[in-house]
Every structure is written in structure tokens, then in C-alpha cells.
Amino acid sequence: MQTAQADGPLARAKREWPPALLAALTTAAVQTPFAAFYGLLAFAPLGPDLAHQALATALFGTAAAHLAASLAGSRNLILGPRPATTLLVAGLLSSLMLRPETQLPDGSGADVGLLLALTAIGVALTGLLQLLLAGLNLARLAQFLPHPVRAGFVNGVAVLLLVGSLPLLLGLPLSADGVLATLTKLPLLLRQTEAGALLVGLVALALGRWPLRWRGRLMPAGLSAMLGGIACHQLLSISDLLAPGPTLQVPARLPPPDGDLLLQGLRLAQEPALWPLLPHLLAFAAAACLLCTLDSLLVAGAMDGLRGRRHDGRRELLAQGVSNVAAALVGGQPSAPALGRSRLHFQAGGSRQFSVALYGLLILLCLWLAPTLLGQVPMSALGASLLLVGLQMFDDWSLRAPRRLWAGGLVPAQRRGLLLDYLLMALVALLVIWRGVALAVGVGVLLAMLLFVRGQARGLLRSSLRGDQRRSIKQRLPAAQALLQREGRRIAVLELEGPLFFGTAEPLIARLRELVDEVDYLVLGLHRIGAVDGTGARFLLEFAADCEARGKHLLLAEWGDASDPRLQALLAGDVHGQAGGLRLYADIDQALQWAEDDLLRRERFEAAPQPARLSLAQTQLGQGLDAEELDWLAGRMQGRQHAPGERIFAAGDAGDALYVSIEGEIAVLLPAAGGAARRLALLAPGVILGELALLSGEPRSTEARAETALWLMRLERAAFEALRHERPALADKLLRNMSLQLSARLAGVTRELAAALAR
Structure with a gap:
């Protein structure tokens, strides 16, 4: 109370x-x-x-x-x-x-x-x-x-x-x-x-x-x-x-x-x-x-x-x-x-x-x-x-900037940017002093709009790399890797950032038109495109139609599903039916993988068609083996079939075997607690899987699933250990092939890291 x-x-x-x-x-x-x-x-x-x-x-x-x-x-x-x-x-x-x-x-x-x-x-x-x-x-x-x-x-x-x-x-x-x-x-x-x-x-x-x-x-x-x-x-x-x-x-x-x-x-x-x-x-x-x-x-x-x-x-x-x-x-x-x-x-x-x-x-x-x-x-x-x-x-x-400009230590781009900002500040201040606040406010807002458009037009292209600098996570046989390294410049991967609107669309498309003369595949990463207006949609659709007419491929990545408002804005601007030929992908890697596959098909598979199922000699594990060694090795490997999506092994399983696909692709996944697993790699037919766990004896650190209908060859640890004692020369060749694949994989990781740092 x-x-x-x-x-x-x-x-x-x-x-x-x-x-x-x-x-x-x-x-x-x-x-x-x-x-x-x-x-x-x-x-x-x-x-x-x-x-x-x-x-x-x-x-x-x-x-x-x-x-x-x-x-x-x-x-x-x-x-x-x-x-x-x-x-x-x-x-x-x-x-x-x-x-x-x-x-x-x-x-x-x-x-x-x-x-x-x-x-x-x-x-x-x-x-x-x-x-x-x-x-x-x-x-x-x-x-x-x-x-x-x-x-x-x-x-x-x-x-x-x-x-x-x-x-x-x-x-x-x-x-x-x-x-x-x-x-x-x-x-x-x-x-x-x-x-x-x-x-x-x-x-x-x-x-x-x-x-x-x-x-x-x-x-x-x-x-x-x-x-x-x-x-x-x-x-x-x-x-x-x-x-x-x-x-x-x-x-x-x-x-x-x-x-x-x-x-x-x-x-x-x-x-x-x-x-x-x-x-x-x-x-x-x-x-x-x-x-x-x-x-x-x-x-x-x-x-x-x-x-x-x-x-x-x-x-x-x-x-x-x-x-x-x-x-x-x-x-x-x-x-x-x-x-x-x-x-x-x-x-x-x-x-x-x-x-x-x-x-x-x-x-x-x-x-x-x-x-x-x-x-x-x-x-x-x-x-x-x-x-x-x-x-x-x-x-x-305003008081500190001149000292920073005078003291140095800035890279040229930073110095130019700071100087431009300071000159803009001085111009607005002079307008306030000699022409009044109202005019200065109007001019300042106009200049702010122009600077925004200029900055967005220049900054829309966040990074630009070629296919020999950035690869998809799909791991391939050495011959395919060599071809992609040689012909990869025909693929361009561009990540964009900022709003795609009337002030930024035209400069971007002009840059893309210059680039498309040099490449056959253009992958656009659109995750950081915040918004699309009618003008931006029209420019992009017209460019897509132009690419299709010239036999070029424009691949749009990272715009989610059909409910994405940016994609809806793009499709809403399709008054001439130009969106029918658009290629849309969930992420850049999938788009890049399609471009690589198509480039390989055009350069190699059309000239020399490959069989649906590889022989052991065509795999990474069988490289450099003679016919007798191949027969001996095949007799000690087991064949397995997997339906799409079926698990091959899980993280934590014993590293008791290595695998080689002779038909179909394998997805390597990193499990995530309470969420969807992240795909780390996609293995093409002929690429070795699980060799590190086989050699070290450690449990599996990743999960493997069949991406497509799959036919695997499996070499168990016991068979490999027996091979080392009975056929040491053959074992050395197998270890050499594993080492070559590991070194190629490490080179790919280094290349991806360099590309990421360059973005």
C-alpha cells in the first residue's frame, strides 16, 4: 500500500x-x-x-x-x-x-x-x-x-x-x-x-x-x-x-x-x-x-x-x-x-x-x-x-584532410578520391558564402546525385576474371584441366555490385559489349545487385538477345528462385519476349561449370566422342599402367552402382577405401550443423575420391553422394596394402597418380585463392 x-x-x-x-x-x-x-x-x-x-x-x-x-x-x-x-x-x-x-x-x-x-x-x-x-x-x-x-x-x-x-x-x-x-x-x-x-x-x-x-x-x-x-x-x-x-x-x-x-x-x-x-x-x-x-x-x-x-x-x-x-x-x-x-x-x-x-x-x-x-x-x-x-x-x-593529403602515404586512387571529395566540399562552401544557402543546397544535392551515379556506374563491376583464373569446383581429368587452362580465357566471370538502374545500366552494357567480342561465355554474378529498374531490365534483356544472335552464351547467376523481386523486375520488362533464352543459375559455380562443360564438348568431345563409361585406363588412377597391370588392378577392385542422391560415405566413416567413377559425377559435401551441407567439389568421371583417408587411415572428413547415376570402382585398404607387398612397382605408380591429382587439386585451391583476393 x-x-x-x-x-x-x-x-x-x-x-x-x-x-x-x-x-x-x-x-x-x-x-x-x-x-x-x-x-x-x-x-x-x-x-x-x-x-x-x-x-x-x-x-x-x-x-x-x-x-x-x-x-x-x-x-x-x-x-x-x-x-x-x-x-x-x-x-x-x-x-x-x-x-x-x-x-x-x-x-x-x-x-x-x-x-x-x-x-x-x-x-x-x-x-x-x-x-x-x-x-x-x-x-x-x-x-x-x-x-x-x-x-x-x-x-x-x-x-x-x-x-x-x-x-x-x-x-x-x-x-x-x-x-x-x-x-x-x-x-x-x-x-x-x-x-x-x-x-x-x-x-x-x-x-x-x-x-x-x-x-x-x-x-x-x-x-x-x-x-x-x-x-x-x-x-x-x-x-x-x-x-x-x-x-x-x-x-x-x-x-x-x-x-x-x-x-x-x-x-x-x-x-x-x-x-x-x-x-x-x-x-x-x-x-x-x-x-x-x-x-x-x-x-x-x-x-x-x-x-x-x-x-x-x-x-x-x-x-x-x-x-x-x-x-x-x-x-x-x-x-x-x-x-x-x-x-x-x-x-x-x-x-x-x-x-x-x-x-x-x-x-x-x-x-x-x-x-x-x-x-x-x-x-x-x-x-x-x-x-x-x-x-x-x-x-x-575538412580540417584534417589537407594534412593527410600533404603527409602522403596514400595510394593514387585514395589520393584522387580524397582530393575530389575535398574539392566538392570547397565548391559547396563557396556557393554557400557567395550565392546563398538555397542555391548551394540545390547544387549540392545535384552533385550528390551525379557522384552517386558516377560511383555506381564505376563500381557496378566488382570483379572480372577469366576461366583460366577462376574454375568451377568440378574436378576433372588432367587432359580436361589442361584444355580449360589453355582455352579458359574464352569464359569471363563478372561479379556485379550495386543497383542496376538508368544511371548504371548503359555504362555496364557498353563494357560487356566490348568484352563479349573476346569471349564465348559471359557469367554474371548478380548476388550484390540490390535493385533493378525498368531501364536496367531493358538494357540487360537487349544484351542477352544480342548475345544469342551472335552465338554467345550469357549466364545469369545468384538471383535465387522465381520469387526474387529482382528477377521479377527483369521479367516484367520483357515486352518483346527476349527473356526466353536466358540461362539462370543458383550460383556462379553452377553457371561456370556449365560453361566449362560446353567448352570441353565443343573443343574435344565433338571431335572425338567419348564412351558413356570410361575404362580403368582412362581414369586418373590408371594413368601410365600397362595392360597387365590394369587387368591385375581391376581384378582387385569392386564395382558399385549408386542412384542419384545416394550416399557413398558419410563424414566420420572409416577411411577404408578409395573410389574412381567410370560413369557419372560425385558431389563432395561438407556437413553443416543444423543446416544444409555445403558442396565443396564435383568430381568428373575418372577422378580419384578418398585417397587421403586411405593413405592416412583417418576417418572421413566429408560426405560423398552421387550427383548423377553412378558406376564406381572401389579399392579397399586391405587390397591396397597387399598390392604394396606383392606389386611394389605398381603401388609406386598408383601413389604417383594420387600425388599428381593432389598437386593439381592444391594448384586449383591456390588459383581460387588468388582469384578471390583479386575480387
Whole structure:
């Protein structure tokens, strides 16, 4: 009874609410000034007159996003404007302001209300795209963006933050100038620097780099920098030694959000004159959706380690989409989780989902009850914090790669690959800096697609070997082995890897058309072909028909049975009946074995037909024996018949005899515990079986079964031992033949190992 009371609602509330409230307060103290500043930065192109509205909409949007995300099921992720999305909004506004469609009729400038409404539509479209990705369960597609492209985005945004933070750090007003303009004006900015503001910024920078301690624990870097900047600013204000510089200009009452922004944006649908703006909004929404989705999935994955449970990517993306639609309703920016603030919130005690909603409510309380508290934050401290964020954003791989290229030790292919990745990263970063994040996102995605197609087209051919380098497991008589060694280059064995689709099929078929001029048999190992689209199926079927017309043989291996979806996709593309002549095999070895058999038939058996049953002289055991020796040996061997599939001996049986097939093939199997036995070899007629166990006296290590109808000759141990005493010369010849077969088998194993290492 006492336990039940201890776990009741009241006790649970007393246990869970204090840490959740502390976590929300801590996160709000650190992040609210940043959210306000990101609002100023995003709407800076509209000028200082709208600074208060920009600040308010950023905070209202952040609060709305958290409340909506929490209700939609997001797990402990703290959202807000991100540097990249902030710059996206600024870039969108800068481009829309120059469009004739947004200008006022009196020619006095752009229609600010329309610009804000269009931005809200762009943010709403971002959320709707995220909801669409979540609904189609395509969230993980965003993670296929190559790392060099991601690194380019991150590094470009880091440079923009660093350069954008300089005027603030120097105590100067926020500027919407680009990187080049800011760097060009840097000497002028340095002459206009306010010494007190610079001192405040440097103190904040130092305390952000080396945070303060509270009760033996390091403060979060952002909170330490902010508190240090505020304290230094207050000391300078009291002492009158230096002018401490400006603070965030926040009125006593912030303007409420405009709830009619989206309704105003409906003018886009009602006025055809505004339709040319739609591509700008869609490009913005696509770029923002990609960046926000990447942040959501990466941060959620990183937080799994702290929370001790896996996240639901679809659920998180659904919540983020809802949060962005909610932010758009109050004119906010696109929001996405950040690892730093999410970790800060969790480590401060925010382990429950409702603590995220508490954080949003605290921001609303701050807006309504004490907005002037934000007015205590020095702009130079914000500039220092922004500079720290920029420094921490640089991708670690981008910083280490030049040293690795310079140090050497890479093979040429590795060096070329690393250099290509680095150049791609640099290109995307430059596009972010000089042309904006939206264009860089679009170009980066396009380049990622091109690199993917290029990499798949080049990597589809995993290995290529000829028949004299790779043999089937079928063991043959020396004459057949010699012929295959001599003519084996007429067989090509190719293992493919990757998706067979429109971007990879044509380069592959072009390579196969070159190869088929040199060979008669083409074996394709398709186990690693992950998917086949209509274009890939059509190219492969057309190539198969071309091979058949030229008298060549195309053998497709490792596509399982008729239920294999890749095979079904191939057959579905057979509109011209070209699949009728396809040769399909369960594995490469079976296909290679058929090619070898057919090559032997064409080269030898057609010219000199062989009898259905070999004589003892034609076997490996009888090589080099005269007629008298053959008769004597045959008289001491026993003949046996086996039906297909019948066991000859099992693993563990006594090694009391050797066998030679004079008709039919023998399968040598390796038993597997609890599963199907694996076929190790297939012995053609005339090949010796069981000689090692006969010589060593050890039990059988493998199993032998009749692959086809079989006629065996069996030499028992007792007969062999008698032969060694009665006919030592004959025994020496038999031992020599066994040794030749063992050496040929060892050479085959060595050849297979070399071929495997070359794949």
C-alpha cells in the first residue's frame, strides 16, 4: 500500500516536475537570446525599423514550434532557428525584395507585409514537405547526402557566422552585408570600433572558450559567455570608464504575432502576377526541408545514446513538420533541433517529454511578462557567442584532410578520391558564402546525385576474371584441366555490385559489349545487385538477345528462385519476349561449370566422342599402367552402382577405401550443423575420391553422394596394402597418380585463392 502511494500521481509529480522545470529554465536562459538574435539576423534585410517585430516573431515562432512538437510526440529535442536556416530566410527576403512583384505601387520600396506573408508560406511549405516525407516514410533519404556536401554546407555557414559576428563583436550595428562586402569594409569597421563593446565581447569570448564553474561543474559555454558579457557590460556602465556598447533593443511590450500572415499569403494563389514567385518559395522550402530533416535525424540519433532508447525517425519528422507549420502561423522561422541545446536540456534534468513544452511556455512567459530582460544582453556578447558557434561548426574532416593529403602515404586512387571529395566540399562552401544557402543546397544535392551515379556506374563491376583464373569446383581429368587452362580465357566471370538502374545500366552494357567480342561465355554474378529498374531490365534483356544472335552464351547467376523481386523486375520488362533464352543459375559455380562443360564438348568431345563409361585406363588412377597391370588392378577392385542422391560415405566413416567413377559425377559435401551441407567439389568421371583417408587411415572428413547415376570402382585398404607387398612397382605408380591429382587439386585451391583476393 505504501509503495502504491509512493508511486502515485502526486509523488510522481514531486519527483519529475522540479528537474523538468530546472531544465526548461536553464535552456531558456541560454537559448532565448540566441533565438531573438537569429530573428534579427534573418529579417535584417528588411532594415532596423522591423527589428522589434523580427525579434518577436522569432520568439513566438520558437515557442509555437516547441508546443506543437511536444504535442505531436517529439522526444526531448530542443528546437529553434538554426544558423543555416536563418541565412536561408535572409537570402529569401533579399531575393524577394528585388522582385518587381513585391514592390509597392507608389514605388517607395517593397511591400513588407507581402514579404512577411511570403516567408510564412515558405516556412509552412517546409513543414508540409517534412510531413510528406514522414507520410511516405522517406525520412532516411536525407541521410544519403554525401559527407563532402554536408561538410561544405556546414563550413560555408560557419564562415558566414564568423564574418557576420565581426561587426557585433566590435560594437557596431547588425549588418546584412555579404562576406565580401564585410571583409572589404573591415578596415573601416576597425576604426569605428567601440573599445568598451570590444572588451565586453572579448570577455564573453574568453568565458565561452573557458567556461565558469558552478558547484564544481562547468557551465554551458553559451550561458557562461552570456553571463560574463552581461557582468562586464554592467561594470562598465557603473564605472563610466568606457562606453559598453549597445544591447538588444527590446521594448517593454513586444508586438503580438500577426495571425493573418498565411491568409495574406493566399494572394499568391489569387493573383497570377505573383505566381513567378512560387519557384523561389519552393526552392527555399526544399532547401529548408533538407537541412531541417538532416538536423532532426542526426540530433535524434545522437540523443539516443543519452536517453538509452532508439528514436522513431518517422515520428520525429512528423513532429518537426507540425512544428514548422505552427511556427509559420505566427510568422516564425524554420526550426530544427540542435544537439548542443538538446544535450543541455537533457543533462539539466529534462528527461520527460513535457519539459519541452515547459520550455516553450517559459519563452511565452518571458515575452509577455519580462521582455526587457532580453534588453540586458549586450550585442557584443551575442557577437562573441556567434563567433564561438561559427568556430565550433567547422567540419573536423575538412580540417584534417589537407594534412593527410600533404603527409602522403596514400595510394593514387585514395589520393584522387580524397582530393575530389575535398574539392566538392570547397565548391559547396563557396556557393554557400557567395550565392546563398538555397542555391548551394540545390547544387549540392545535384552533385550528390551525379557522384552517386558516377560511383555506381564505376563500381557496378566488382570483379572480372577469366576461366583460366577462376574454375568451377568440378574436378576433372588432367587432359580436361589442361584444355580449360589453355582455352579458359574464352569464359569471363563478372561479379556485379550495386543497383542496376538508368544511371548504371548503359555504362555496364557498353563494357560487356566490348568484352563479349573476346569471349564465348559471359557469367554474371548478380548476388550484390540490390535493385533493378525498368531501364536496367531493358538494357540487360537487349544484351542477352544480342548475345544469342551472335552465338554467345550469357549466364545469369545468384538471383535465387522465381520469387526474387529482382528477377521479377527483369521479367516484367520483357515486352518483346527476349527473356526466353536466358540461362539462370543458383550460383556462379553452377553457371561456370556449365560453361566449362560446353567448352570441353565443343573443343574435344565433338571431335572425338567419348564412351558413356570410361575404362580403368582412362581414369586418373590408371594413368601410365600397362595392360597387365590394369587387368591385375581391376581384378582387385569392386564395382558399385549408386542412384542419384545416394550416399557413398558419410563424414566420420572409416577411411577404408578409395573410389574412381567410370560413369557419372560425385558431389563432395561438407556437413553443416543444423543446416544444409555445403558442396565443396564435383568430381568428373575418372577422378580419384578418398585417397587421403586411405593413405592416412583417418576417418572421413566429408560426405560423398552421387550427383548423377553412378558406376564406381572401389579399392579397399586391405587390397591396397597387399598390392604394396606383392606389386611394389605398381603401388609406386598408383601413389604417383594420387600425388599428381593432389598437386593439381592444391594448384586449383591456390588459383581460387588468388582469384578471390583479386575480387
